[in-house]
Amino acid sequence: MAIILGAGIVVKLVLLLLLSFSIVSWAIILFKFFQVQRAKNESERFMDFFWKSKRFDSIASQVERFANSPLTVLFNEGYSELKKVVDSDSKSDGSALSTDLGGVENVSRALRRATNSEITRLEKYLTFLATTGSTSPFIGLFGTVWGIMTAFEGIGKTGSASLAVVAPGIAEALIATAIGLVAAIPAVMAYNHFQHKLRVLINEMDSFSTEFLNIVQRNIAGK
């Protein structure tokens, strides 16, 4: 502890910056862990529920139970869009074929938009982990270089290069690199982990929207 308190002002600032990076990145790691975990579990349960139920409106009435799943958002968006299409269809009772195709297109667009917004929501804050992982070793290195510079200045002033003069300065300089690595390593690991989890969720969303569109098209075509 004395090694930190005895460091120069620049090294202290670097350590403070790295500490805040570490705190924020761990906050993001915890938050993302629970978010992704919830999304994954509730998506699974939602898919079970989705395949068991026969009607969209019965699903829509119970969809609140799976509020954390991105698939729920997709379903909501798709369903509301479908409802609008059906409503306008029954109102205008125009030529069936053109509105059918246009309706499916509309639903598809709504699903794509919902997918994008969900990806954005799930990817939120992950860039900070990537930034922490790639920059904090360099920030630590900067602190170390600065600390060693001041240490050598001290050596130059005292004129003796004995270990007793050199060692403390270098030790307090090296702690900056150590803290930088401590901040960076979990951030990089978590970033890669969440990238993988997100890819799985995105695939699920894509396949769900295809399924949804298939069902819509089948029903409209069979009408």
Place this chain on the structure above:
Amino acid sequence: MNSRVAQIDTGAGVSFIVSAVIHLAVFLLLAWWGQQFPQQMTIQETYYVDVVNMPANAPQSGGSTQKPGESAAVPPTPVAAPVMAIPSKVKAVPKITAKSSRPAAPDESAVTESAFAERLTRLESSSEARREEAILEKIRNKVKSANLSKAGAQGAAGVEAGSRYADYIKSRLEDALKVTSSYRSKRPEVAVRLTIAADGKLSRMKIERSSGDATFELAVRRAIDLASEKFTVPPNHAVFENGFIFKPEGISNGPSR
């Protein structure tokens, strides 16, 4: 949608607080660990054993590295024996080298070999002579100090104690010069006159003569700076002044005024 956004935000806030608490806990754990098991980082101070000072003929007057309490523990060694023994040994050396080296050269039949051998012997004898010169000078100094102490100039001008103190200072300077030594020219030499005040602090330093090697001069200055941190109080609390001749291979006592 709105309710969920709010939920996400509180989740972020909670995890931020949890993260901060974890960091604080780790920090406190490390601090506690450091207090519980403090690192032992003591730097061993160099302990000087003064070969020059040890066989003091009068420990109570000379040995400046000895603390007052220790002086009784040193057995009073006879004065004459060590001083006399060394010159006789050294005087024998030149005779032997002279006999063995000179006849060796003419015995060789080949011209080149003989020339080479001659050069080698010349080099050897010159280096030998230099070494002998250094030893002789050392002995001369010793004899001088021994004679003076015998003459009973007890504390007249602190001369006999001063010479011991000079040897002590010289060995400090030699240690320091080993650390700082660097030079450009072939045979640099710097003569310095040092004045050490009664409290053991270096009060004046004057370069009296220099061979002109600035690098070596700087090394000498730094050696003096370094050594002056470890100077002890001169004997009898008298101001001490002496000249030293610095060479890369060692330091010799200069002419004391």
